[in-house]
Amino acid sequence: MSKPFSIGVDLGGTNLRVAVVSREGEIVDRITVSSTGNVIESLIGAIERLFSDKINGIGLAVAGLTDGKKILSSPNLPILKEIDFVGMLQSRFNTPVYLGNDASVAALGESISGAGKDMNTFVMLTLGTGIGGGVVYNRRLLNIAGELGHVIVEPGGRLCGCGGKGCLEAYASARAMSTVAMEAIELKRDTMMTQYGSRDIMPADIYKYALEGDPLAIEIFKTAGFYLGIGIANYINIFGPDAIILMGGLIGAWDIYVKKAIKTAATAAFKELYAKTAIIPSKLGGDAGIIGAAELTYC
Template sequence: MNMSKKHAIGIDLGGTNLRVALVSEDGEIIRKIKRPSSERIVDSILESLSEIGHEGVRGIGLGIAGLIDRKNNRVFASPNLRAVEGLDIVGELRRRFDVPVFIENDANAAALGEKIGGAGRGFNNFVLLTLGTGIGGGMIYKGELVELSSEIGHMSINADAEKCPCGNIGCLENYASARAMVSKAVALLEKGSESLLSKCCKGSIYKITPEDIYRIALEGDTLSREILRDAGKYLGVGLANIINIMSPEAIILAGGLIGAWNIYIQEAIKEASRRAYKDLFDSVKIVSSSLGDNAGIIGAACIVFKELSRNSSLS
């Protein structure tokens, strides 16, 4: 490790995975660990930090899926990770390691990561969407991270629909996320719909993953393709809303679901083109993340450097 550079720990805690990395001030990942998210959140983070190593780091940046209480450094609500709600992770890490610890929404952190070293480098104004278990959002405006809730996955797109785990009705996340795809697949198979999906996972339809749906869709399975196109159509509604309201230079799509670009994302772009103002749609670039899984941990670590620099300039 180059000791002439400053280093920080970046933590990205989502509904599915926990990622922890040692990151240099120029956004280079030195070491990284990825493991499934668990109910033992603090223990999992501490174990990961022990494996990564944290000697000499300037601080810890924590990106968490959920609505951030910035005043108290906690999470108000996290529909896909309930165990984190109200948990004083920041305080625990500060006590353990005696370094500054900063908390941010995981998609906001990913947006900053893409701005610093990814697909957002060429844009001053863009919106990032994380497409995974849920749907998160982050925004860069005039080159800086905007500290908004950016809960794009919880915009209502159907006023008369089912209730979302967040408490709202008809959220985008209920229709276009990985969780939504799997739920729809299971529901249709339970009703007897014919699909090659019924033969995967050793016949256990309750173990189907979004990757299974996309893989079998590419084999020509009608039901799988319908599920992806339907989810893509709803995502397109969300994209059109973002374009019409914010008119960003770009929308960057990140998360595991962008692997289904050829059906899911293409359908979303097609639907957005139908619904958004033509001039606004024509001026926005819809692109994929170039950092992939690393965007959130790089962004979380870089929040440490930005905050320390800001505090230094104020003193």
């Protein structure tokens, strides 16, 4: 019989979040530490503080490609590439250990106790520095690469961090918006954002100016929203989902960015499929990855 709790780990580029999660998807205890130092030491130390004989297993959500045992590629945490997390933690704690992509695992979490709990099929998109995703189909997380941010929305277009050209992530992510803003400022475009000069400008800054009516800031969000809508239309046409669930910092700009995406998807997707698809925010937010990681131990 399964034990009543599991440990979920969300291993990000800045923070390492570890929690004890019940079988029903409720977080009962948690620890957050920095992941910028010795990540392995921090990870083991945090798990040790929460581990008990009631733990069913350990699940880890990581930003990057995995093979279920190792991180094959992680732009945010390249030092962790090829480390055998599963073997290392199984040996240390004598319990099953599972590893998954953070966006796919977040989709699993949302299906357990979030916005997708009562849905058969949905696509989860994480909208932040990059764009990731996961697909729950007929109530099961699909075991696919899940690199939904790397569908092509502009063939031969802007260079993406993955090395490809024209990816959704290169047009609709936070990093893409910052890049476009800096390029426009350097080209002396008419904008209130000129004081940023050669410094990085964040989407929150651009959004603030958009609310103040800055034409360039509004254009940046609406253009990003247009490309997001093209991506969403593709997912609707492929999966025919009950919902597209959106999470991440960028959904704070729902009134400009997401609304433009919804309008675009409405015209680009099959009308019959679009009509049955809700486009909604996540209920779990940042906890989706931790809850989904813990759920890996029961799958």
